Amino acid sequence: MHKKSVAPTFYSGPARRPASSPSSDDVFLTLQKWTADRSLHLMELPDDVLYLLFRYLDLTSLGRLCQVCRKLRRLIQTDSVWLPFSKHQLVIRQQGRPLQCRTCLPSLKEQCRMASNWTKGINREITIVRHHSRQLPWMQYDEIDSKMMWVSTGESINCYQVLSNGLFQEDKRRKLGPLHGDVTRFVVKDSLVVSGCREGSLFGWHSDTGKRLFCYVNVHTEDTQCVDFHGDLMVSGSRDATLKILSIEEQYNRNPIRTTLRAEDRVWSVSMAPDGSTFASGSAGCNSSYPLIIWDLCKGVMDCSLGQDHRRGAGILDLKYETPDILLSCGYDSYLRLWDLRTEKCEMMWEEPFDSAVYCVKTDGDCAMLTGTARHGMTRLWDKRAPKSVQLYYAGHRSSPVYSLAFDCSHLYLALDISISMLDFSVYK
Structure with missing residues (x-):
């Protein structure tokens, strides 16, 4: 008699591969x-x-x-198939976004496809906001609601809803201002919008309702160039070479200034550590041999000074804490630097090949970094693991600095002098 052949038994569970898959x-x-x-x-x-x-x-x-x-x-289309490919590509992450929005992220397959477009420079440019006159705009995602984008225009800060196709729709109910002067820089987090203006004042609003919470006038004798906050403490820097530590709480509204710190030069940028223990200030680098200084927020004293190798006048235009110990800086000397505050040394540096000032820097919290430069609406994509830039992009069709930028895995937004431009990387070849 012939033996009846029996088909082998295989795992018939869900679509995802089990942890102990057959070799x-x-x-x-x-x-x-x-x-x-x-x-x-x-x-x-x-x-x-x-x-x-x-x-x-x-x-x-x-x-x-x-x-x-x-x-x-x-x-x-399942993520397990594309995970090996994502490890060998510069996939743009969306770190720091609310957990409820992570479910709206594209599949890993789509992220790998768009990562290829980022690397090869394949995109479509769209002008989504146009200004009537030349501006120095600042732009930032809302950290609570990732579908909202805040953009400064003259004496006001406008709120836009980011649609599914990446375009903007203005929310006129949450328009902030007008201020006493043009907006310089602002920060949006923890349901607050805090802004400085050229008149030397500081303003704060509730981001959900647009209600003004405080107005501190004449905090500085000259332009308030930068501002940041953490918890109930706020730091501002000015052209008058001072840094002010202020309180946001209502009981201190009559006398909000807690400490005044004297810098040796004009202050262009400040950034507070994620844990609120320290903050960094970047100066113009003309009168001081150290354009980058780390301050102890609680004690109100200098913790350490960095950047002695900077050229004279090579000021720090933007700062970004990645962790309480890792800081990114960029400025007039055309370098992007990564500092380890535990060793007080520059661990890595990347040079802009066209010797152009670097106005702003943003990171996805992983390996991708984007910098905006001073000419031709040019933005560069960097990989922390590589010494040279991955790709460069031009926008605006005119020579304009990139004053600020924001991005997600599929879109890059650039704040130029007369417009807000969007580069769409979700296009198909």
């Missing part, structure tokens, strides 16, 4: 035994075996296999 040798031996008595068809294989086979395919083969049938397309 390639086990799969080969199993398939060899199965095909000895019958012909084998690809679609008869269990899902976990298909996932293992996908690991041996390149991007082109996976793309072609997606067009075979709906089942293969569904399996290939």
Whole structure:
């Protein structure tokens, strides 16, 4: 009598590969035994075996296999298939965004596709806001509601809803201002909007209702160039070479200034550490040999000074804390620097090849960094793991500095002198 052949038993769980998936040798031996008595068809294989086979395919083969049938397309679109590819690409992350918005993120397959567009410079430019006169705008995502973007225009700060296609729709109910002078820089976090203006004053609003919380006039004798806050403490810097530590609480509204710190030069930028223990200030670098200083927020004294190797006049235009110990700085000397505050040294530096001042820097909290330069609406994409830039982008069709920028995994927003431009990286080739 002939023995009845028995088909082997495979794992038939959910679509995702189990933690203990069979090795390639086990799969080969199993398939060899199965095909000895019958012909084998690809679609008869269990899902976990298909996932293992996908690991041996390149991007082109996976793309072609997606067009075979709906089942293969569904399996290939799962994140487990694209995780190995994402490790070898500069995928733009969306760190620091609310958890409730993470579910709205594109699939890992889409993120890898858009990462390829970022690297190759494939995008579509759209002018989404146009100014009537030349401005020095500042722009920032709302950290609480990632679908809101705040943009300064003259004496006001406008709020825009970011639509699904990346375009803006103005929310006129939350327009802030007018201030006593043009807006210099502002910060949006913890449901607050805090702004400085050229008249030397500081203003604060509730970001949800637009209600003004405080108005501190004549805090500085000259322009309030920069501002940041953490908890109930706020720091501002000015052209009058002073730094002010102020209280945001209502009981201190009559006399909000807690400490006045004397800088040796005009202050262009400030940034507070995520834990609120320290803050950094960047000066013009003309009268001081140290344009970058770290201050103890609680004691109101200098903690350490950095940047002795900066050229004279190579001031710090923008600062960004990644962690309480890691700080990014950029400025007039065309360098982007990464500082380790534990060693008080510059651990890495990247040079702008066209010797142009770097006006602003943003990071995704992982490996991607974007810098805006002083000419031609030019922005560069950097990878922390590489010494040279990955790609550069031009926007605005005229020579304008990139005063500020914001981005997510699919769109890059640039604040230029007469417009806000969007580069859309979700386009198909």
